[in-house]
Amino acid sequence: MATTHSQRIGRWVLAPSLAVLAGWAFVPLVIAIYFSFLRYNLQSDNTGWTGLNNFYYFFTDPYFLKNLINTVLLVSFTLITTVIGGIFLALLLDRPFWGRGIVRILMISPFFIMPTVSSLVWKNLIMHPVFGLFAAIQTYFGAQQPLDWFAAAPLIAVTIIVSWQWLPYATLILLTALQSLDEEQKDASEMDGAGPIAYLRYIVLPHLARPIAVVILIETIFLLNIFAEIKVTSAGGFAGNLTYLVFSDLNDSNDIGEAAAGGLVAVVLANLISYFLVRVVGKNLEA
Amino acid sequence: MARKQQAVKTLLVTILAWIVGLMMFFPIFWTAVAALKTESDAYTLPLNWLSTPWTLENFGIVQERSNYALYIRNTVVIAFLSTLLGLCFAIPAAWSMAFAPVKESSISWSGKRWLATIFLTAFFVGLGLYALNWDLTDRAALGLGALIVTTVPLTLWVFSRNTTDALLWMLSTKMMPPAGALIPIYLIFTRNGLVFKDWGWIDLTEWNLMDSFWGMVPLMMLLNLPIIIWMLFTYFKEIPDEILEASRMDGASLWNEITKILLPMAVPGIVSTCLLNLILAWNEAFWSLNLTNRYAAPLSFMISEYSSPEGQFWAKLSAASLMAIVPILIIGWFSQRQLVRGLTFGAVK
Numbered sequence: 001m002a003t004t005h006s007q008r009i010g011r012w013v014l015a016p017s018l019a020v021l022a023g024w025a026f027v028p029l030v031i032a033i034y035f036s037f038l039r040y041n042l043q044s045d046n047t048g049w050t051g052l053n054n055f056y057y058f059f060t061d062p063y064f065l066k067n068l069i070n071t072v073l074l075v076s077f078t079l080i081t082t083v084i085g086g087i088f089l090a091l092l093l094d095r096p097f098w099g100r101g102i103v104r105i106l107m108i109s110p111f112f113i114m115p116t117v118s119s120l121v122w123k124n125l126i127m128h129p130v131f132g133l134f135a136a137i138q139t140y141f142g143a144q145q146p147l148d149w150f151a152a153a154p155l156i157a158v159t160i161i162v163s164w165q166w167l168p169y170a171t172l173i174l175l176t177a178l179q180s181l182d183e184e185q186k187d188a189s190e191m192d193g194a195g196p197i198a199y200l201r202y203i204v205l206p207h208l209a210r211p212i213a214v215v216i217l218i219e220t221i222f223l224l225n226i227f228a229e230i231k232v233t234s235a236g237g238f239a240g241n242l243t244y245l246v247f248s249d250l251n252d253s254n255d256i257g258e259a260a261a262g263g264l265v266a267v268v269l270a271n272l273i274s275y276f277l278v279r280v281v282g283k284n285l286e287a
Numbered sequence: 288m289a290r291k292q293q294a295v296k297t298l299l300v301t302i303l304a305w306i307v308g309l310m311m312f313f314p315i316f317w318t319a320v321a322a323l324k325t326e327s328d329a330y331t332l333p334l335n336w337l338s339t340p341w342t343l344e345n346f347g348i349v350q351e352r353s354n355y356a357l358y359i360r361n362t363v364v365i366a367f368l369s370t371l372l373g374l375c376f377a378i379p380a381a382w383s384m385a386f387a388p389v390k391e392s393s394i395s396w397s398g399k400r401w402l403a404t405i406f407l408t409a410f411f412v413g414l415g416l417y418a419l420n421w422d423l424t425d426r427a428a429l430g431l432g433a434l435i436v437t438t439v440p441l442t443l444w445v446f447s448r449n450t451t452d453a454l455l456w457m458l459s460t461k462m463m464p465p466a467g468a469l470i471p472i473y474l475i476f477t478r479n480g481l482v483f484k485d486w487g488w489i490d491l492t493e494w495n496l497m498d499s500f501w502g503m504v505p506l507m508m509l510l511n512l513p514i515i516i517w518m519l520f521t522y523f524k525e526i527p528d529e530i531l532e533a534s535r536m537d538g539a540s541l542w543n544e545i546t547k548i549l550l551p552m553a554v555p556g557i558v559s560t561c562l563l564n565l566i567l568a569w570n571e572a573f574w575s576l577n578l579t580n581r582y583a584a585p586l587s588f589m590i591s592e593y594s595s596p597e598g599q600f601w602a603k604l605s606a607a608s609l610m611a612i613v614p615i616l617i618i619g620w621f622s623q624r625q626l627v628r629g630l631t632f633g634a635v636k
Contacts, residue, residue, distance in 0.1 A: 009541060010387030013379035015446065017516060018453065020376065022442040024509040025460045028471035030437045031481070034430065035470060089307065097301040103308035105620050109315055112619035114570040116590040117608040121318050124601055131330055131601075133317065164314070169630065176627045177635050214634045221462050228572035228587065232594045246466040247577070250473065260470040267467035274462035278455050280634065 029267070035260040042254035054261035061258075063245055071241040074159055075223045079216055081163040086170025086215065091204065093171070094178045111168040115228035122161045123150060123233045154239040161229050166222075170215050177211035178204070210280075217277040224270055242266050315612075321605035322346070329601040345606035352603065353589055355610055362585040364500060366568035369507035370515075370561050376508070377515040378557075382545055384450050384516075385523035386531055394447035404440040412436060427486070454520065458632055461513040465573045476502050476578060498579045506578070507568050514567070515560055518629040522556025523549070559625030562618055566626075569615045586611040 039050040058064055093104055110118065126133045127149035135146035149157040181203070189203050227243045230236050236244050246266060249259035309316075320337070321329055328339040349355050394400070412435045413423065421428045445456055474480040478495035485492050496502030526549065534548045550557070575587045590611055593604045619626075627635060 006387040006535075006541070007389055010383030011389065011446075014383040014453070017376045017380035017457070017512065018445055019442065020509060021457055021460050021512060022445050023438070025463060026438045026441050027434065028468040028475075029463075030434050031471035031474065032467055034433070035474070092300065092304050092307065095297075095300045095304075097297055097304055099301070099305065103304050105623070106308035106312040108619070108623050109312055109616060112566060112570070112616050113315065113612050114587050114590070114615075115572045116576075116587045116594075117318075117612055118314070120590060120594055120604060121314055121608055124604060125317055125321055126314060164311070167311070172623065173627055173631055173635050211631075211635045214631050218631065225464050225466065225573065227465070228576060228591070231576060232591050234594065243464065243466040243573075246469060250470060256470055256474070263464070263467035263470055266464040270462055270464045270467075274459055277462070278459055282451070282455050 032260045032263050032267075035256055036264055038257050040256040042256060050257065054257040055265075058249075058258050058261045058265065061245075063240065063248075064262075067240050067242050067245045070155060070239055071224065071243075073155060074162065074226060074239070074241055075220055077156075077159045078163050078166060078223055079219060081159075082166045082170040082219065083212060083215060085163075085167050086174045087204075087208065087212075089167070089171040090174035090178050091200075093175050108168045108172055110164050111166075111172070113165065115165070116232050118161055118165055119229045119232040122164070123157075127157055150233060150235060154233075154235040158226075158229055158233065158235055158239045161233075162223065162226055166219055169219065173215050174208060174211055177208055181207050213280055214277075217273065217280060220273050221270065221277065224266070224273070242269070315616075318605045318608050321601055322609045324602050326600050326602045329605075345602045346610065348603055349607045349610060353592060353607065355589070355607070358584060358586050358589040359610070359614075361500075361579075361583055362569060362587075365503050365507055365583070365585055366565050368500070368504045369511065369568050370564045372504065372508045373512050373515045373564060374557070374561070376512060377519050377560075378545070378550070380516050381519035381523050382549065384454060384520050385526075386528065388450035390449055392447050392449050392452070394443075396444060396447070401440065404443060405436060408439045409436045430481075454517070457513045457516055461510075469577060472506070472574075473577070498581060498583050500583050502578060503574070503583050503585075506574055507571060510571065510574070511564050511567050514629055514632070515564055517632050518560045518563065519553070519556065521628055522553055522560070525556075526552050555625075559622055560629065562622035563626055563629040566615055566619055566622075 036054050037049055037051065039047045039053070041047075089107060093100065093107070097103075124132070129135055129146055129148035129151070132146075132149075134149070138146040147153075185203060186199075189199050194202070224241075225243050226241060227247065230240055230244045231247070236248060240248070242262065243266065246259050246262040249255050249262055322345055323341045323343070324339055325342050325344070409432070412432050416423060416428050416432065423429075423432075445453065448456060475482050476496040477483070478492065478497065480495075483491045483494045483496070530552070531544055531548060534544050539547070569585075570587070571585075572587045572591075575585050576591055579585065579588055590604075590607060593607060
């Protein structure tokens, strides 16, 4: 048992971490709240209080609704593809076959690619309307005018890139969870003549319920903040999300006040989701 | 009969798995092939990159054109220093949480207590600023005062939590969207912003954190600190209390207990924590793109430079991409099994 003495020391050695994290969490937040009430443009400098106008401008910005919808679509599409694909791939990798280690490495690799690289590689080498790989495949099958992904469907193009990056994450986590499933249970279900669908429905999915919830929540946190994929592919005008909108308020219109207000909106949104994540993870901590 | 069926099944699974695996890996492979082509071959139709001559010239051009050495140096410095700095904070914190947990909050907060804390803080801040001869109606003094008066009680609240709550609170800081912190951090880092300006009694106009290691390394450390602490915590948790207990009985000091007993036993955990942190720091893009542009810019930034229309030379883009991802890809391959724990905050083992 930990003694009172070591508990006292424990508090002190914990203090630096808590202090820097508290600074990181609270100081920017307070500053953001302060500036969200100022009419502050980098060109015209601080011109006084403006009440809730920054929030009003942010919410009535035509891009706000569009980017909010984009955010929701991007997050939900990616979640659907990665979770369903992840379950499938995890089941596949869980079976014994030749070269399992190598396939596992191949499949996991996209997760280690930095977002700027995957964006540019996909945009130029694969989705390019003339020289891209998809265009080549389309032409091979007789298409006259291959699809120009980033002109015709920028949001879908970004979603594909992001899904490619996050599918390995879902796979890796679900695979790990699947491997903790009792081998005897698998054998027993096979022995009892359970078909693949019954196996999936009654053995796998109940066992994976919690890991899937964790994957969904953690991915959501990261997917809400997708930025590089949108900026580097210059898809911001059509497929921008809230993060991108805040960035462009700062970068393009130099409007500190409105960007701060937008950032706070993003904070509120993320907090709603993290509330659930913390509860899920916290439950595990006590167990 | 059953044996044969099993073999056929395995064969089918093998084929399917290899097809899916190769498809997932294909964009990386395709980049590698394009990097080994001359610029004109990269644009031939139909795509016949496999039959055109191979060349290594692109890698040299990348170094010449965009000074690869500078960017990889910056990336390595930021990633490694932030990991080391993070460990300095995280090892004591994880030790304390794993081996000396506090079961109950030390302060039970009530409305009265909140008010008292805020008023007391405000009083002492005012006193302090007055002692420093600050004009208390000055905008900067008011701002600083407001900042301290809100931050200090909240920090006290965090400190008084029990261990479980503190852990979860740390985790929740990781969920703060960077968009929310972008403006404050931008204003703090930039010259003539909130901090680095002429204050009258001290002139900080020559200073700024924008585009410097002094800004990027601590920032990256803060971004990943919750993950490092969490991951170390789950590893430390697996070491039986009794071992540390026994060393304490034998009269080992706390310092010896940690450095001689705990750390050697936790080396595998610490290494995989470091690897995960390296990967995250290496691939970080939001802050790198927003806060750096030349001196401290990492590889993420170098690659983003290739997005401009005049920079669209595929062979060079591919070569640069390859040079940016290969080191971290190899690290990732070696540590993939250990990553799960850190990436799920210990929720899946």
